[in-house]
Amino acid sequence: MASMQTVMLPTGAPDAAAINPAERPKSLQGLRIGLIDNGKEFSDVVLDALAEVLRREYGATKIKIWRKGFPAKGAPFIDEMAAETDVAISGVGHCGSSSPWSVIDAVNLEKAGVPTVALISRSFCPLGQLVARSEGHSGLPIVLLPHPIGEADETKIAQKGIDAAAECVRLLTTPAEAVAKEFAAKKFPLPEHVVARA
């Protein structure tokens, strides 16, 4: 048998305390719903369309959209928002800078006891999941949207928000334990154009 040598690993252990998903309501009827528009291009179109479906089909009457203005930063209004929000949606992460921050906003709302989902485009879901796990929230629900979000026809952009509504509602109204279990085990598809290392 070959002789062995000891080598040191170059990684550092994350040091985040584990967070569980916030307790979820049975339905959104009559609840105060907060949406964070991260300010990334087209997020407003997606979220406005999503809000309209929540109003029309899920009985939501109190919807407030909080606009962050610029996507590569944490929302400065989490405490204020948490105080006047029963359930929340944070998005749309569709690049390498906006996705982590939309996830971190969602984690911070969950920490404040507000059930939240993050909306992330397909290419950035594995990244969003890594950030959630690094923040200690391995069960944070992430709703996968098609990528790219932007295209010439604005109605097609809006359709991405319309199509995401049912999944958002499911993840905001499923018992927290089940959500945690689902997302701790969830494996998102690899992004497009990634060549495996041989």
Next chain:
Amino acid sequence: MLDRIGSNGTKTIELPDSLEATNDYFYQQGWTDGLPIIPPTPDRVEKMLAGMPWRDPDEVIGIVPPAMGIATLRNIAVNAVMAGCLPAYMPVIVAAVSAVLEKQYGLAHRQTTTHAGAPLLIVNGPIIKEIGLNYGNGVFGPGWRANATIGRGLRFALVNLGGAIPAEVDFCQHGHPGKYTFCIAEHQDANPWEPLHVERGFKADESVITVVNAEAPHSMTENVQTNPIEIMRTFADSMATYGCNNLYSQGHPVLVFGPENASHVAAAGWSKLDVQKALFEMARKPWGIMKNRGKSKGPFFPRWVDQNDDKAMVPIINEPRDLIVLVAGGAGGKSMWCPTAGAQSLSVSKRIERHG
């Protein structure tokens, strides 16, 4: 293979005693840049730590996003060994890690962004010559151990402690050659003005690292003109372009003067601030054309640009001193221009510790 926590808190693993076996294993884990590494054995790591004996090896320098790995001196040293650094480089790498962890650098989003930026390290002060950093001909290129391995050591720390594995977590769309290594020094002897660290308030005899998240250097040729205003015209046209992030979110982009271009400008009586003021005024594009293209406008987009006036001219920096101006490189009529991501990631300068 036994994975265990070492007595010092850093994990170790037993691998077959060969360079190839360690390289295969580290490569498979995504811990390398694809080039061979030096196996970080405990004795090599101890020797690396001896480059900074006045600091406790288990002292926490910071937390590296997005994986939130803990950067201690010891696990920075592990990455420095892998990169091929000499122990004398440790204070530079530790200063670089501290610099990128400053809030204004915005490391969390620089690690994951689609933008092609890499941490450009700019070294000033006496340490340049003490450790043999290249500041002259070929400054951005290969061939000098200190430049090559310091940039690579920082890069390994960012990938391994921060989890920024390319195409899995680091979504830099096309990657960046500067993500192998990206470390230069200023040619202070050829700089007719004050060097960068002095401009930023440090003493001339202090050694300082400045880190800025920069795109690849773009060569600007001006072999013909010696008149400063004409040299500025050439530079300004290279710098203010519709694809450039700085036009949309400003920040701290970098102009690296070649010594010849700098000497012409200085010979005409211009100061460094004159250069910065000229490019602040000249490197602009009209609002009417850039308003609906490129990207979203950054949080520090200049408020004084009249957005009701399509002819209003938009600068690539918020104020003259935001342009980082240094002198480096060899003989020839070229200077280099490095755009940056924008004001969401600003440059940071840190003193390099020299003794206890």
